[in-house]
Amino acid sequence: MTEDRSELQGRLLWEPTSEVIEDANVTGFMRWLRETRGHDFATYDELWRWSVSDLEGFWGAVWDFFEVRARAPYEMVLSTRTMPGAVWFPGAELNYAEHALSRRDDHVAIVSESELRPQESTTYAELHRQVASFAAGLRAMGVVKGDRVVSLMPNVTETVVAALATASIGAIWSACSPEFGSRSVIERFRQIEPKVLIAVDGYRYRGRDFDKRDAVRELERNLPTLEATVVLPYLSDSPDLSALSRPMLWNDVPVDSVDIEFEAVPFNYPLWVLYSSGTTGLPKPIVHGHGNVLLEHLKTLSLHMDLGENDRFFWYTTTGWMMWNFLIGGLLIDATVQLYDGDPSYPDLNRLWSFAHDTGTTYFGTSAPFIHGCLKEGLKPNEAFDLSGIRGVGSTGAPLSPEGFVWVYENVNDDLLLGSFSGGTDVCTGFVGPSPLLPVHAGEIQCSCLGAKVEAFDEDGNSVTNEVGELVLTEPLVSMPLFFWNDEDGTRFRESYFEMYEGVWRHGDWVEVTDRGTFVISGRSDSTLKRSGIRMGTSDFYRVIEDMDEVADSLVVDTSGIGDAGRLLLFLVMKEGFTLDDDLRKAIALKCRTELSPRWPPDEVHAIDEVPRTLNGKKVEVPVKRILSGRDANQAVSMDAMANPESLRFFIEMAKSRM
Numbered sequence: 001m002t003e004d005r006s007e008l009q010g011r012l013l014w015e016p017t018s019e020v021i022e023d024a025n026v027t028g029f030m031r032w033l034r035e036t037r038g039h040d041f042a043t044y045d046e047l048w049r050w051s052v053s054d055l056e057g058f059w060g061a062v063w064d065f066f067e068v069r070a071r072a073p074y075e076m077v078l079s080t081r082t083m084p085g086a087v088w089f090p091g092a093e094l095n096y097a098e099h100a101l102s103r104r105d106d107h108v109a110i111v112s113e114s115e116l117r118p119q120e121s122t123t124y125a126e127l128h129r130q131v132a133s134f135a136a137g138l139r140a141m142g143v144v145k146g147d148r149v150v151s152l153m154p155n156v157t158e159t160v161v162a163a164l165a166t167a168s169i170g171a172i173w174s175a176c177s178p179e180f181g182s183r184s185v186i187e188r189f190r191q192i193e194p195k196v197l198i199a200v201d202g203y204r205y206r207g208r209d210f211d212k213r214d215a216v217r218e219l220e221r222n223l224p225t226l227e228a229t230v231v232l233p234y235l236s237d238s239p240d241l242s243a244l245s246r247p248m249l250w251n252d253v254p255v256d257s258v259d260i261e262f263e264a265v266p267f268n269y270p271l272w273v274l275y276s277s278g279t280t281g282l283p284k285p286i287v288h289g290h291g292n293v294l295l296e297h298l299k300t301l302s303l304h305m306d307l308g309e310n311d312r313f314f315w316y317t318t319t320g321w322m323m324w325n326f327l328i329g330g331l332l333i334d335a336t337v338q339l340y341d342g343d344p345s346y347p348d349l350n351r352l353w354s355f356a357h358d359t360g361t362t363y364f365g366t367s368a369p370f371i372h373g374c375l376k377e378g379l380k381p382n383e384a385f386d387l388s389g390i391r392g393v394g395s396t397g398a399p400l401s402p403e404g405f406v407w408v409y410e411n412v413n414d415d416l417l418l419g420s421f422s423g424g425t426d427v428c429t430g431f432v433g434p435s436p437l438l439p440v441h442a443g444e445i446q447c448s449c450l451g452a453k454v455e456a457f458d459e460d461g462n463s464v465t466n467e468v469g470e471l472v473l474t475e476p477l478v479s480m481p482l483f484f485w486n487d488e489d490g491t492r493f494r495e496s497y498f499e500m501y502e503g504v505w506r507h508g509d510w511v512e513v514t515d516r517g518t519f520v521i522s523g524r525s526d527s528t529l530k531r532s533g534i535r536m537g538t539s540d541f542y543r544v545i546e547d548m549d550e551v552a553d554s555l556v557v558d559t560s561g562i563g564d565a566g567r568l569l570l571f572l573v574m575k576e577g578f579t580l581d582d583d584l585r586k587a588i589a590l591k592c593r594t595e596l597s598p599r600w601p602p603d604e605v606h607a608i609d610e611v612p613r614t615l616n617g618k619k620v621e622v623p624v625k626r627i628l629s630g631r632d633a634n635q636a637v638s639m640d641a642m643a644n645p646e647s648l649r650f651f652i653e654m655a656k657s658r659m
Helices: 018-023 025-036 044-053 055-065 096-100 124-140 157-169 182-192 213-222 290-304 322-333 351-359 368-376 402-411 491-497 538-545 582-595 622-628 645-658
Strands: 012-014 108-114 120-123 148-152 172-176 196-200 202-205 208-211 228-232 247-249 270-275 285-289 312-315 336-341 363-367 392-396 417-420 422-424 429-433 454-457 468-473 505-513 519-524 529-531 534-536 551-558 568-574 604-607
Touching (some): 012 417, 018 025, 025 044, 025 055, 044 055, 096 157, 096 290, 108 124, 120 124, 124 157, 157 322, 157 336, 172 182, 182 285, 196 213, 270 322, 285 290, 290 322, 290 429, 312 351, 322 336, 368 392, 368 402, 402 417, 491 505, 538 568, 538 582, 582 604, 622 645
Parallel strands (some): 108 336, 148 172, 148 196, 172 270, 196 228, 228 247, 392 417, 568 604
Antiparallel strands (some): 108 120, 202 208, 422 429, 454 468
């Protein structure tokens, strides 16, 4: 990218045409509000302001607009407007799975492909039949409302079937993906005392097969509440399961059933348990509710991403990331959900673009690191594949740089809605994201999502504009967690979100709210870089460094507060053919001075083999800082929560050499 960075930030890249605006789902929602509620909103901003000032009116309208089916009506929309403590739709009874399976025809519900399996399709009628039979099988095994069913499964159709079958009973779903280490899985599942484990015998990633039977046996030994283990033959048609204590093959579970007995549960009843990354302590078991997830995903998928029944909705994810739960929400709006299991860069970074071409994808969801990887490799997928059908691209997992925005419009499709999201596992959605009614500017997230009162706070709790502050929510959001499992008095929950500002959700990201109402996320606030009292998010640093031709990847750590006068340490993964020398160090210092500030040249630059990352691909900054402070690595980070724990060896040795 040769263009000056300052010229890219904020550049207008896309504007919706009058036809796009007229046909958008959110425009239909605004028309419906005018006709049924008497609200006449002319702009997105007017709609948003109403949505966060009249929470009861807005979420009640979402309920009616999407024709939510309830077995018992709600008494009120919101019983109390405090945080924590907000209770949504008391009295209402419903079931998430009933809404996901409301369609029962030959429209394709799921397209699935993996490194092990060719592409296959499942219709809504077939999906309903499979879920009905599997749910009946779970009931025959003794699973009842409130039981926990856990999964060590890849991103395949059977996992969706098992999740919906669990929800239909009123049991509680929780998942880890097969690449998680056994200790990491045990740390998560043991907290919620599951009754049934559903697992694969193994999986394939980057062309290699990984046998998981020993791991499944270890789970059985360490989860004393288990009463049954269901194994899906994935690597082998007839795996040897003799080492397991209570194995049952997947095909032995279903009981022929033509219909599903959906268990009516309260709106705020647990649907699934997700987990924080667990890199620095025991993962937090975050509980989300049936109705809470239902309303939030209907709103986001339809009104923000503009998806409907004619869309083929893809997001690259594993089953251990909240984006998998978000992806299957596409069934709520009758779309076709597309699953891919495997390495997104194998055999090369064109793999997912090829998948999008083959499947006719209309919405392509991915991560910012994947887009940045394509940019760095100089990929031009629109020259190799027909991607003209893609009308939306989603990006999350890390801040997307202005260069990443420009790359999408130049190399995927110049007429699409690029939706960068920021939110997370905590709410299973985005706080800020896209709108088809608004323009797209490079490096900026378009808007605060409907019903989400997002602001930037300074250290004194004042709302600020055009400066970096803590990302906060000053009003309740419907999909905030119900609670953390085993946190009876709510202490851990309050400490996680409400300790810094009383009655205000503090998310832990740095954000800048611009004059035009867009948002710029600049990294986690707990990994802030500080110089002379000035703070900066790590993503700003990465954007500058990773723009260099010589650099493949990078990690930056500010050692402030750990005893060495706050040095700024930069670690580089060099591209093939390049080495780190004094000339490059000088070039990095100059680039930081001119593109960031004279305060920001790194004090030290080191070459490393790879950047430490979590299983979900996020850079491990805070644990590295703790290791460099002299803390034992096993106390600083959970190795099983990492994709490449061996990458920490460099930092461990560095810490020893400085003691």
